[in-house]
Amino acid sequence: MANNLPEVDVVVVGLGGAGGVAVLPLARAGLNVLGLEAGTWMNPTQDYKADEVHNNVRALVTTGSKVGNEIPTVRNAPSETAVQQARHPMMNAVGGTTIHYHAQSWRLNPWDFQVRSATIERYGDGYLPEGSTVEDWPVSYAEMEPYYDHVEYEVGVSGVAGNIQGQINPEGNIFEGPRQRGYPMPPLRSCDFLDHMLEAGKETGFHPYRGPAAINSQPYDGRPGCVYHGYCDRGGCHVRAKNSTDVSTIPKALATGNLVVRDNANVRRIEVDNTGKVTGVTYSRDGEEFFQPARAVLLGCYTYENIRTLLLSRSSFYPNGLGNNRGQVGQHYFGHWDIQGGTLVTALFPFDINIWYGAIAQGVMVDDWADDNFDHSGLGFIGGASLHVYTEKHPIGAAGMGTFGKVERRWGSDWKAFIKENAGRTQTAYIQTNTFPYTHTWADLDPTVRDPYGDPVLRITNGPKRNEPMAAAHAADRMEEWFRKAGASDIVNTGGGRGPGLSTHAHGGTRMGTNPDTNVCDPWGFSFEAKNLGILGGSVMGTAGARNPTQTIQALAWRTAEHLVEAWDDITA
Amino acid sequence: MADNFGKGKTGNTEGSSGISRRKVLSSAVSATSVSLIPLVTTSCTTPIQPSGLVLSAEAQPLLEAFVDRLIPADENGPGALAAGAVFYINNSMADWNSQETDVLVEGLFALTRAARRRFDREFTLLSDSNKDALLRDMEDGQIDGFDNSAQIFSRLHRLTLEGMFSDPYYGGNQNYAGWDLIGYPGAVMASSPDMQRMGGRLPPLHTSAYGSDFDGE
Numbered sequence: 001m002a003n004n005l006p007e008v009d010v011v012v013v014g015l016g017g018a019g020g021v022a023v024l025p026l027a028r029a030g031l032n033v034l035g036l037e038a039g040t041w042m043n044p045t046q047d048y049k050a051d052e053v054h055n056n057v058r059a060l061v062t063t064g065s066k067v068g069n070e071i072p073t074v075r076n077a078p079s080e081t082a083v084q085q086a087r088h089p090m091m092n093a094v095g096g097t098t099i100h101y102h103a104q105s106w107r108l109n110p111w112d113f114q115v116r117s118a119t120i121e122r123y124g125d126g127y128l129p130e131g132s133t134v135e136d137w138p139v140s141y142a143e144m145e146p147y148y149d150h151v152e153y154e155v156g157v158s159g160v161a162g163n164i165q166g167q168i169n170p171e172g173n174i175f176e177g178p179r180q181r182g183y184p185m186p187p188l189r190s191c192d193f194l195d196h197m198l199e200a201g202k203e204t205g206f207h208p209y210r211g212p213a214a215i216n217s218q219p220y221d222g223r224p225g226c227v228y229h230g231y232c233d234r235g236g237c238h239v240r241a242k243n244s245t246d247v248s249t250i251p252k253a254l255a256t257g258n259l260v261v262r263d264n265a266n267v268r269r270i271e272v273d274n275t276g277k278v279t280g281v282t283y284s285r286d287g288e289e290f291f292q293p294a295r296a297v298l299l300g301c302y303t304y305e306n307i308r309t310l311l312l313s314r315s316s317f318y319p320n321g322l323g324n325n326r327g328q329v330g331q332h333y334f335g336h337w338d339i340q341g342g343t344l345v346t347a348l349f350p351f352d353i354n355i356w357y358g359a360i361a362q363g364v365m366v367d368d369w370a371d372d373n374f375d376h377s378g379l380g381f382i383g384g385a386s387l388h389v390y391t392e393k394h395p396i397g398a399a400g401m402g403t404f405g406k407v408e409r410r411w412g413s414d415w416k417a418f419i420k421e422n423a424g425r426t427q428t429a430y431i432q433t434n435t436f437p438y439t440h441t442w443a444d445l446d447p448t449v450r451d452p453y454g455d456p457v458l459r460i461t462n463g464p465k466r467n468e469p470m471a472a473a474h475a476a477d478r479m480e481e482w483f484r485k486a487g488a489s490d491i492v493n494t495g496g497g498r499g500p501g502l503s504t505h506a507h508g509g510t511r512m513g514t515n516p517d518t519n520v521c522d523p524w525g526f527s528f529e530a531k532n533l534g535i536l537g538g539s540v541m542g543t544a545g546a547r548n549p550t551q552t553i554q555a556l557a558w559r560t561a562e563h564l565v566e567a568w569d570d571i572t573a
Numbered sequence: 574m575a576d577n578f579g580k581g582k583t584g585n586t587e588g589s590s591g592i593s594r595r596k597v598l599s600s601a602v603s604a605t606s607v608s609l610i611p612l613v614t615t616s617c618t619t620p621i622q623p624s625g626l627v628l629s630a631e632a633q634p635l636l637e638a639f640v641d642r643l644i645p646a647d648e649n650g651p652g653a654l655a656a657g658a659v660f661y662i663n664n665s666m667a668d669w670n671s672q673e674t675d676v677l678v679e680g681l682f683a684l685t686r687a688a689r690r691r692f693d694r695e696f697t698l699l700s701d702s703n704k705d706a707l708l709r710d711m712e713d714g715q716i717d718g719f720d721n722s723a724q725i726f727s728r729l730h731r732l733t734l735e736g737m738f739s740d741p742y743y744g745g746n747q748n749y750a751g752w753d754l755i756g757y758p759g760a761v762m763a764s765s766p767d768m769q770r771m772g773g774r775l776p777p778l779h780t781s782a783y784g785s786d787f788d789g790e
Contacts, residue, residue, distance in 0.1 A: 049783075050761065050762065050782040051740050051760065051782040051783075052739065052740070053735065053739045053740060053742075053743055054782075057739070058669050058736060108635070130740050134660065189766060191769035191770070191771075192770050192771035192772070193769070193771055196771065227762065227763035227764070228759075228763065228764045228769070229762055229763055229764055230761075230763050230764065238762070239763075245771070323704040351771065351772065352756070352771065352772065352773060352774055353771055354768075354769060354770060354771055354774075354775055356757055356758065356768075356775070357764035357768050357769055358764070358769055359759070391769065395738040395739075395751065395752055395755060395757040396734055396735055396738045396739060398738075398755055399734050399737065399738045399751070399755055400731075400734055409709070410730070411642070411643040411644065411708075411730060411733075412643070412645065412705065413645050413647045416644055416645070416647065416649050416652075416754070417649055419754070419755055420650075420754050420755065420756075421647050423755035423756065423757075424756045424757075424774070426757060429738065454736065462766070463611070471639070
């Protein structure tokens with residue numbers, strides 16, 4: 001029998017990138033907020049190392065006991081048996097995956113919010129990808145702008161604005177939507193290689209700019225600037241310059257006195273009454289089960305766990321899972337078509353580029369071949385990809401480089417001479433493609449694979465895509481041009497790739513929209529069916545931009561939390 | 574000079590900074606005394622013969638011969654053997670790779686059985702060119718009766734790279750031989766703009782993430 005706890009105003013499930021931001025407007029509004037987190041607090045000076053074995057080989061920062069037990073299975077067609085992979089780098093901790101993410105922090109561009117209508121308007125009905133369920137978002141870029149601004153200032157983002165109230169600055173991204181003001185900090189420091197790539201990009205005719213990062217480029221909010229030691233990937237920041245929510249928004253929320261953080265709490269079900277209204281959550285902690293009543297619940301786990309928690313929370317009112325009486329939970333799911341999808345363009349330079357140190361977010365970006373920033377007439381696809389070159393290279397990874405056909409084997413004296421000359425001369429661009437939902441791609445519960453509680457894990461079914469690999473390949477060819485202009489002697493271009501299995505940029509599955517028959521969440525991110533349940537995270541997003549989703553997830557989380565405050569009486573009635 | 578892995582680390586706790594000595598000892602079922610813990614000095618300039626820790630007396634020389642052909646000592650500097658890759662692999666098998674040990678050892682035994690069949694002698698006693706011919710077949714999955722040879726090769730190849738190019742804290746990359754080979758200056762807590770300059774190699778720093786005596790700070 002579960003222990004019944006005293007009621008709180010709001011339970012936030014998961015204190016990562018999304019929940020860790022939502023707690024701030026809630027706590028500032030004076031609500032009594034409880035954050036339930038499956039992981040615990042990290043200690044930056046003890047837990048984070050400048051060590052590739054620690055971070056990348058052994059995955060000691062990213063490994064979480066809960067998330068490691070519930071990795072989804074994946075299959076490419078309904079006829080296949082889905083297979084579970086060994087490891088997925090989502091993280092259970094206060095701060096969640098923002099602890100070890102690369103912290104590239106962008107706004108989506110205005111087109112991303114209106115892919116459907118903008119495509120039909122410019123190219124006609126027939127130009128939408130076949131089988132796609134893409135809808136316009138229920139919110140425009142202009143409506144999102146104030147929330148992006150809150151995140152940039154409260155989390156802390158470094159960058160150079162490309163469009164302040166319509167004033168275009170070619171040092172920034174000329175394709176971005178208008179913003180009310182610039183970033184709170186200048187961009188991260190540049191370096192010779194990035195300066196070189198910036199110039200080469202301009203000579204190619206592109207509009208390169210220095211990418212924004214949720215990393216302090218100078219002291220901000222009482223924490224220091226980045227020290228560029230080169231172990232951002234799969235590692236946390238030992239000086240707390242990376243603005244993960246455990247060092248940025250969560251401490252601010254705690255300072256109000258209105259937030260309590262309960263760690264090591266595995267939320268297993270969201271409970272409802274016989275009218276379908278959410279009454280609280282059941283969680284396990286140290287082998288005991290607790291029922292935590294709440295007036296409202298914000299579900300803020302990673303996309304996979306958001307979907308799974310809803311599907312597992314069955315009741316007589318919701319026999320197919322919470323908020324799933326129209327069968328939309330798990331639909332419109334998709335992984336981001338990025339480097340995990342196999343779109344790789346790798347260059348070898350005939351000179352040392354010395355990108356050992358730095359940070360992956362210390363980079364230069366090109367948006368010319370993303371979104372609808374170029375005419376797609378006759379190309380047969382919509383969208384495109386951003387191109388990103390960056391720093392931070394670790395020695396084992398460097399030695400494991402591809403050999404560009406120059407030596408037969410990746411061992412022996414010939415190979416040793418090859419890596420001696422070339423390990424410090426190569427870079428693989430990071431290419432992120434606009435990605436859309438399809439009828440043949442979804443998430444549901446696996447029929448056989450279970451976690452240690454006996455609950456099924458999620459199962460991903462990935463249908464074949466035609467639009468995304470074409471868009472990715474088109475952008476990859478532009479990346480190759482850019483590398484050539486920069487003096488690369490050899491390039492390996494894999495083209496469009498095969499698409500992601502599991503994704504660290506998983507989108508959809510609890511999509512937000514205006515139509516309750518095709519969406520789980522209303523335009524504010526609350527369940528159409530259980531109105532005191534809000535959902536935070538990439539699972540509410542109906543399209544993936546050609547860029548990392550976190551800042552949009554955080555802006556949406558802020559907006560959903562603020563709406564809960566403003567519509568409190570109606571939502572909790 | 575300072576010792577690394579296994580010595581001078583008694584203050585560590587499990588999971589906080591690499592591997593504790595206690596854990597290595599408790600995992601090293603084949604170790605009969607503390608003297609079997611590999612002692613590595615960073616100032617040593619001659620190859621150190623790895624002592625058995627996890628690997629048996631039969632398996633250890635096979636692994637040594639394997640890593641020695643993957644990254645040989647030559648005009649470009651020390652190879653994986655002198656760099657202590659075998660120490661690293663033993664240490665990893667004593668800890669986070671323990672589940673993999675048996676299948677990899679079986680693979681090494683299958684390799685030397687193939688050597689006996691083809692050349693009528695143990696793998697360790699073959700000429701370099703015969704070793705390489707057999708390793709190529711192993712990598713390509715072309716050895717009769719050794720069905721998973723390509724997978725085993727791939728894992729041992731990966732572990733050899735880790736042993737050569739990881740932080741010397743773990744027992745490999747001794748004297749920073751691996752990092753010097755590829756031009757990685759060393760682990761630092763902060764980098765200056767000058768450490769990101771282009772044109773020519775950066776000078777070696779020879780620094781570990783765990784300080785000069787690997788004491789986990």
